[in-house]
Amino acid sequence: MENLMKLKQLSLFLENKPGTLGRPIRLLARAGFNIVTLSIAEANQFGILRLIVSDWERAKKLLEKNGLVVRVTDMVAVEVADKPGGLSKVLGVLEKARINVEFMYAFTEKREDRAVLVFRFDDPDNAIKTLKAAKVNVVSSVELLRQA
Amino acid sequence: MKKIQASNFHPVSAPDFLPRGELENLQLRRLQHMVGRAYDHVPLFKQRMEERGLTAADVRTLDDITKLPFSVKTDLRDTYPFGLFASPMRYIVRLHASTGTTGKPIVVAYTREDIGVWENVVMRSFAACGLHAGDIIQNAYGYGLFTGGLGAHYGGEALGATVIPISGGNTERQLTVMKDFGSTAICCTPSYFLHIIEQAQAMGMDLKQLPLRAGIFGAEPWTESMRRRIEAESGIKAYDIYGLSEIIGPGVAMECECQAGPHVFEDWFYPEIIDVKTGKPVPDGEEGELVLTTLGKEAMPMIRYRTRDITALAGGRCECGRTLRRIHRIGRRCDDMFIIRGVNVYPSQIETALLKVEGALPHYQIILTREKGLDEVEVQVEVTRDVLGDTVGALEQVQRRLCQSVETLTGLRVNVRLVQPQTLQRSEGKAKRVLDQRKM
Numbered sequence: 001m002e003n004l005m006k007l008k009q010l011s012l013f014l015e016n017k018p019g020t021l022g023r024p025i026r027l028l029a030r031a032g033f034n035i036v037t038l039s040i041a042e043a044n045q046f047g048i049l050r051l052i053v054s055d056w057e058r059a060k061k062l063l064e065k066n067g068l069v070v071r072v073t074d075m076v077a078v079e080v081a082d083k084p085g086g087l088s089k090v091l092g093v094l095e096k097a098r099i100n101v102e103f104m105y106a107f108t109e110k111r112e113d114r115a116v117l118v119f120r121f122d123d124p125d126n127a128i129k130t131l132k133a134a135k136v137n138v139v140s141s142v143e144l145l146r147q148a
Numbered sequence: 149m150k151k152i153q154a155s156n157f158h159p160v161s162a163p164d165f166l167p168r169g170e171l172e173n174l175q176l177r178r179l180q181h182m183v184g185r186a187y188d189h190v191p192l193f194k195q196r197m198e199e200r201g202l203t204a205a206d207v208r209t210l211d212d213i214t215k216l217p218f219s220v221k222t223d224l225r226d227t228y229p230f231g232l233f234a235s236p237m238r239y240i241v242r243l244h245a246s247t248g249t250t251g252k253p254i255v256v257a258y259t260r261e262d263i264g265v266w267e268n269v270v271m272r273s274f275a276a277c278g279l280h281a282g283d284i285i286q287n288a289y290g291y292g293l294f295t296g297g298l299g300a301h302y303g304g305e306a307l308g309a310t311v312i313p314i315s316g317g318n319t320e321r322q323l324t325v326m327k328d329f330g331s332t333a334i335c336c337t338p339s340y341f342l343h344i345i346e347q348a349q350a351m352g353m354d355l356k357q358l359p360l361r362a363g364i365f366g367a368e369p370w371t372e373s374m375r376r377r378i379e380a381e382s383g384i385k386a387y388d389i390y391g392l393s394e395i396i397g398p399g400v401a402m403e404c405e406c407q408a409g410p411h412v413f414e415d416w417f418y419p420e421i422i423d424v425k426t427g428k429p430v431p432d433g434e435e436g437e438l439v440l441t442t443l444g445k446e447a448m449p450m451i452r453y454r455t456r457d458i459t460a461l462a463g464g465r466c467e468c469g470r471t472l473r474r475i476h477r478i479g480r481r482c483d484d485m486f487i488i489r490g491v492n493v494y495p496s497q498i499e500t501a502l503l504k505v506e507g508a509l510p511h512y513q514i515i516l517t518r519e520k521g522l523d524e525v526e527v528q529v530e531v532t533r534d535v536l537g538d539t540v541g542a543l544e545q546v547q548r549r550l551c552q553s554v555e556t557l558t559g560l561r562v563n564v565r566l567v568q569p570q571t572l573q574r575s576e577g578k579a580k581r582v583l584d585q586r587k588m
Binding site (some may be wrong): 009014015041043045046047048050064065067068069070071073102103120 | 352532539540
């Protein structure tokens with residue numbers, strides 16, 4: 001069960017020059033993958049594209065076959081109330097347990113009156129346990145990607 | 149001492165085991181003939197001999213070779229295209245050429261007998277690493293003007309092996325053919341084979357499950373660490389073959405199954421090691437520039453050709469029993485050395501620095517530029533799966549460690565730029581490690 005609670009994120013290295021973001025995105029588009037959400041981290045000379053896609057294993061294969069280097073990491077998706085204080089409550093739980101958030105970003109799709117955020121933790125299993133114990137809704141990957 | 153097994157011995161390898169005295173007699177006879185031929189038919193050589201007050205008759209012993217003038221690559225350019233030929237065109241059956249990276253290409257020629265010599269040494273090269281009739285050789289050296297493709301092709305066929313003339317490039321097809329045809333050996337540059345390994349991994353193919361057991365790698369300098377990586381990741385034995393078009397092509401020297409450095413086919417090529425600066429010979433075991441004299445090349449004899457390759461002649465017998473001397477792995481060329489802010493740097497030093505940080509050697513290229521009179525070095529390094537994370541911090545740290553490692557080893561402050569995987573040029577001929585864009 002714990003395993004389904006984790007979401008696979010694909011990370012790609014991008015050089016900081018025109019066209020480098022377009023290439024992987026086009027490859028995925030042509031093969032009919034839906035990008036559920038993404039974020040980009042940037043440094044001076046390069047960036048890292050992080051993607052969550054419907055069928056990550058096939059997407060990874062496709063990207064690698066086209067010469068891109070892909071790294072897979074476990075993410076945790078959390079549902080928060082889409083109202084003031086929603087995120088604050090979740091962060092409070094983590095703070096209390098002294099769990100560090102490496103980074104996070106949001107899902108574009110909303111689920112009724114709730115927003116979904118993806119978190120990157122050092123130890124995702126421990127984070128899931130802590131969040132669940134505090135009655136925070138951790139969304140399973142199956143449930144999330146069903147819509148995609 | 150490991151004796152060669154009768155079952156592995158191919159008769160064509162017999163000259164590899166000649167007693168030194170006999171070999172030296174043969175060398176002297178051939179050298180005298182070669183010098184006479186060059187003197188009579190190559191005006192540039194005759195002129196240089198006359199300047200030194202020498203004639204062909206002055207070569208009485210093998211040591212007399214040190215009196216003869218050197219030849220260099222620019223001689224081939226200056227006499228482009230046919231100025232160094234010693235045979236009329238009606239006896240020349242083949243021309244090869246190299247694309248000149250600076251200016252004119254160089255052209256080399258072969259008579260039918262020369263092709264026979266070439267075939268002989270390549271055959272002995274394959275036999276030395278245990279190939280024989282029944283082996284399937286996937287020849288991924290480029291066919292065409294480059295000597296690699298046809299050189300390996302003729303030698304493989306002469307041995308009785310099955311040759312697949314697939315030529316270089318199209319890596320997916322290389323892998324399909326390797327699997328479907330059951331290739332047992334492959335010929336290509338070591339950097340191209342690393343690329344094949346990467347592609348196989350991306351396609352989810354395990355090279356260790358295939359019949360492939362030997363790689364004959366050459367046409368560019370490579371390192372022991374590359375050999376270890378190739379052998380660990382593909383399960384094959386990686387052998388170093390050495391050659392250059394000016395002398396004949398691949399097959400000037402080749403490793404035996406002991407993998408202890410390429411044996412020079414001394415009955416056809418006479419090796420010397422000289423001090424790069426003074427031109428004086430250095431004793432066996434000491435490093436210097438490799439100088440080669442062809443002992444049986446009719447169309448284009450080369451006397452004391454300076455290869456620009458830095459190596460040493462290994463003293464002592466090889467365990468295989470061959471009497472042919474070995475050269476140490478050629479890791480660098482005087483050509484590749486660059487001087488930056490007064491410091492002499494070899495790409496192999498940069499390579500060692502990268503290896504220290506990453507554990508395995510990434511693809512890299514060194515770019516030299518000059519801005520406002522100041523030389524800059526940029527080392528472009530392809531990002532591998534091993535160093536990639538999902539945060540920029542981790543990668544920036546890799547970048548910093550690479551810079552530090554290069555500085556520690558060379559004393560040079562360089563910029564390291566991480567680039568996308570598989571964007572640096574892969575070569576089918578010689579890998580271009582240094583791009584000098586400085587306007588002098």
